[in-house]
Amino acid sequence: EVQLVQSGAEVKKPGESLKISCKGSGYSFTSYWIGWVRQMPGKGLEWMGIIYPGDSDTRYSPSFQGQVTISADKSISTAYLQWSSLKASDTAMYYCVRHASGSSDYWGQGTLVTVSS
Amino acid sequence: DIQMTQSPSSLSASVGDRVTITCQASQDISNYLNWYQQKPGKAPKLLIYDASNLETGVPSRFSGSGSGTDFTFTISSLQPEDIATYYCQQYDNLLWTTFGQGTKLEIK
Numbered sequence: 001e002v003q004l005v006q007s008g009a010e011v012k013k014p015g016e017s018l019k020i021s022c023k024g025s026g027y028s029f030t031s032y033w034i035g036w037v038r039q040m041p042g043k044g045l046e047w048m049g050i051i052y053p054g055d056s057d058t059r060y061s062p063s064f065q066g067q068v069t070i071s072a073d074k075s076i077s078t079a080y081l082q083w084s085s086l087k088a089s090d091t092a093m094y095y096c097v098r099h100a101s102g103s104s105d106y107w108g109q110g111t112l113v114t115v116s117s
Numbered sequence: 118d119i120q121m122t123q124s125p126s127s128l129s130a131s132v133g134d135r136v137t138i139t140c141q142a143s144q145d146i147s148n149y150l151n152w153y154q155q156k157p158g159k160a161p162k163l164l165i166y167d168a169s170n171l172e173t174g175v176p177s178r179f180s181g182s183g184s185g186t187d188f189t190f191t192i193s194s195l196q197p198e199d200i201a202t203y204y205c206q207q208y209d210n211l212l213w214t215t216f217g218q219g220t221k222l223e224i225k
Contacts, residue, residue, distance in 0.1 A: 035214075045153075045161065045204055045216040059213070095160055102208035103151045105172070107160040 002026040004034075004096050004108035011114045012086050019082035020111045022096030029077035030054035033099040036070060036081050039110075040092045050099055051079060086115045119143050119209050123217030129225045136192040138220045140205035145185050151206045152181055152190045154199075155219075161204065165190065200224055 007021040022034065035050040049060040053072040060070070072079040079096055094111050097104035120143040130136050140150065148168035153161040163172045165181035168188060178193045192199055205217040 044219045045155075045206075047214050047216065101166075102149055102214070103163055103166040104153075104161075104206070104214075105163050105166075107162070110160055 002098065002106045004098060004106055006094075006096060006108040006111045009112040009114070011116070013117055014086055014088055014115055016086050016115075017082070017084050018086055018113065019080050020094060020113065022079045022081075022108050024077045024079070024098065027098070030074050034072065034079040035097045035099045035104060036068075036079075037095040037097060037104070038064075038092045039095065048081070048094075053077075053079065086113075088115050088117075091115045119146060119207055119215060121205055121207055121215055121217040123205050123220060125220060126218060127221040127223070129223045130195050131225045132195055132197060134195045136195050136199075136222065138190040138203055138205075138222075140183075140188045140190070140207075140217050142186045142188075142207055144209075146207045146209055148184045149208045150181075150183065150188045151208075152179075153204045153206060154201045155204065156201045164203075195222075195224075197224060 003025045005023045030053050033050050033052050036048040038046045038048055047061050048064045049070050051058045051070045051072050053074045058070050069082045091114050096108040098106040122141045150168045152165040154164050155161040164175050164179050169181045180191050182189050202219045202221045204219050208214040
């Protein structure tokens, strides 16, 4: 069974750093792209970027370029999304997705990030 | 950038009704269009891919159609468990994608 299991909810202060994770199982982790999607409170879905764990090829949406870093460790089948300096506006639910042939066929359960002083 | 205009933004219908949601792309995207369902407090779920293909395990009351710039998502007979927000998603290349604004579906 394909599963993407994300790390737990985080509460951080503005200016702090954060790295959240997404562990894939039940499929060949290095053969599919992993994407990240943001959903701000009460809002819609925003595509942030994508990584191919096989060779770490990474692409960012222009809106998120320079704001976050996407990485992966194929030895442990885990992708990451990280911030060096969080802002209150980063408060959101973040989903990782397995992306294949243009569609996101499996989703993680989401990681809620709350940034508040 | 390709923009997606999804309508309506909200919809109220009765059990058994036929429900239709539309999505319009700002340029031709062929059939590169997917539909997702997001129930409250849950992650989205892929229902339809490549405009009209039903994902495995999805009930046949869900369907999609269209190509080019105009797409339609239909629930043939609304069930109580279909209460959710529905999103279209375009991909003009396999890695680049944007979502519609979403349609919140409620039971009348």
